[in-house]
Amino acid sequence: MxxxxxxxxxxxxxxxxxxxxxxxxxxxxxxxxxxxxxxxxxxxxxxxxxxxxxxxxxxxxxxxxxxxxxxxxxxxxxxxxxxxxxxxxxxxxxxxxxxxxxxxxxxxxxxxxxxxxxxxxxxxxxxxxxxxxxxxxxxxxxxxxxxxxxxxxxxxxxxxxxxxxxxxxxxxxxxxxxxxxxxxxxxxxxxxxxxxxxxxxxxxxxxxxxxxxxxxxxxxxxxxxxxxxAPKTAFVARFMGGHNVLALPEGQFAIRSDDVGLGVPGQGQQDATVTGVEYQGTHVSVAARIAGDQEVIVLMPDQHFFEQPKNPGDTVGLIWDAEKLHRLTA
Known part of the structure; x- marks a missing residue:
């Protein structure tokens, strides 16, 4: 009816x-x-x-x-x-x-x-x-x-x-x-x-x-x-913002920028070089480059960042929960 x-x-x-x-x-x-x-x-x-x-x-x-x-x-x-x-x-x-x-x-x-x-x-x-x-x-x-x-x-x-x-x-x-x-x-x-x-x-x-x-x-x-x-494609993930698109051995994935953290080199999923730091008030956006010339954005509360601040050129370990990775179809 x-x-x-x-x-x-x-x-x-x-x-x-x-x-x-x-x-x-x-x-x-x-x-x-x-x-x-x-x-x-x-x-x-x-x-x-x-x-x-x-x-x-x-x-x-x-x-x-x-x-x-x-x-x-x-x-x-x-x-x-x-x-x-x-x-x-x-x-x-x-x-x-x-x-x-x-x-x-x-x-x-x-x-x-x-x-x-x-x-x-x-x-x-x-x-x-x-x-x-x-x-x-x-x-x-x-x-x-x-x-x-x-x-x-x-x-x-x-x-x-x-x-x-x-x-x-x-x-x-x-x-x-x-x-x-x-x-x-x-x-x-x-x-x-x-x-x-x-x-x-x-x-x-x-x-x-x-x-x-x-x-x-x-x-x-x-x-x-x-x-x-849950973006389906790399275009949607990038255009909607707030996501990183990662090309990993298992395929292409998206992960939210606030689901990535900074840690000690050699103790995360991947090591990266910090390329930029942007203060955004309540948060700090850290840009880092990993193998394959891929850029990853880490969005973290400002108080967490300033407890152990990073500068361009620093090497860090990127941390994320594998369950937070979202597989893309294209």
Whole structure:
């Protein structure tokens, strides 16, 4: 029996996008659970933004289908898809007030002025921008502009909200604050958010599910904690950060940087030469080089490091529990 939630799911079925001879997205299939927060993560040019824009209807699908609530929306115009997109640059109309920016789509749809202003007011209340309803966009901070863009996207009551690197223009402090706001909104509204980012910390903080893309394909997808702790490939291990990739006689493995320790030369799994030390506040990151010209990062609490500090050029023994090694498939 198909549940209501399942009927509202978003699904990509063998979706491909070509720009001339260039392959931007290569037969990508993925099922997004309803009312979940999904982050597409990957380096520039991997296909994540092209995938998002195809879902939104701002790029055509070369091959494959996009299904929402069991309906193929691949060929529908953006306004008829049941999705809304929040752009990286927010794209606010500079000559319209905050309220009129939010109400604009309803005005274009022919909704009468009292109704659209009431609905826009409700959206501004949702994003805590009621007091600034009469201001113009250039009178707002970056974080305030982002809230207006969110309200404008949400006024269409989408089944899926699409976000293209929405935090990239914000300073680090505000970015962290707005992460909490996005998560709160997603849970309060009970709709699906699909968020494109190249920031691993952002994806880990926000996502129920992370989809890692590389070279136009999905490299790995799953719950955020699973993707971080159990990367399947060397690319995912390196891109997610916090892992070392080791080529050992038994094969290729990943191990978390905080699962490697420093010891006496000759008494660890491998000897290494310290190549760099970086103080990070609560932790110290020690870079060391082992046989085969492989670099290993050791992340340790600062008090432990400073009990027996190391310097570039020192020889150390690297210590790890073999059970912490995670075998990679590629």
């Amino acid at each position: 198909t549940t209501t939630a399942q009927r509202q799911d978003l699904e990509l079925v063998s979706v491909t996008k070509r720009f001339g001879e260039a392959l931007a997205v290569d037969t990508v299939s993925h099922h997004f659970k309803h009312a979940s927060y999904t982050c597409f993560l990957g380096p520039s040019g991997c296909g994540k933004s092209s995938t998002l824009r195809m879902i939104a209807g701002h790029e055509s699908v070369t091959e494959g289908s996009i299904l929402l609530a069991g309906r193929d929306i691949s060929k529908l115009p953006p306004a008829q898809r049941g999705t809304a997109m929040m752009f990286q640059n927010y794209a606010l109309f500079p000559h319209l007030s905050v309220l009129d920016n939010v109400a604009f789509s309803q005005k274009m749809a022919g909704v009468d002025a009292p109704t659209r202003r009431k609905t826009a007011g409700e959206m501004l209340e949702l994003v805590d921008m009621t007091a600034l309803a009469d201001r113009l966009p250039d009178q707002l901070s970056g974080g305030q502009q982002q809230r207006v863009a969110l309200a404008r996207a949400l006024i269409t009551r989408p089944q899926v909200l699409l976000l293209d690197e929405p935090l990239s223009a914000l300073d680090p402090f505000l970015r962290i604050r707005m992460r909490s706001e996005l998560r709160r909104l997603q849970q309060e509204l009970g709709i699906s958010f699909v968020h494109v980012t190249h920031g691993q910390d952002e994806a880990l903080a926000l996502a129920d599910e992370i989809v890692v893309m590389n070279n136009a394909k999905i490299e790995q997808a799953g719950p955020a904690r699973e993707v971080f702790n």
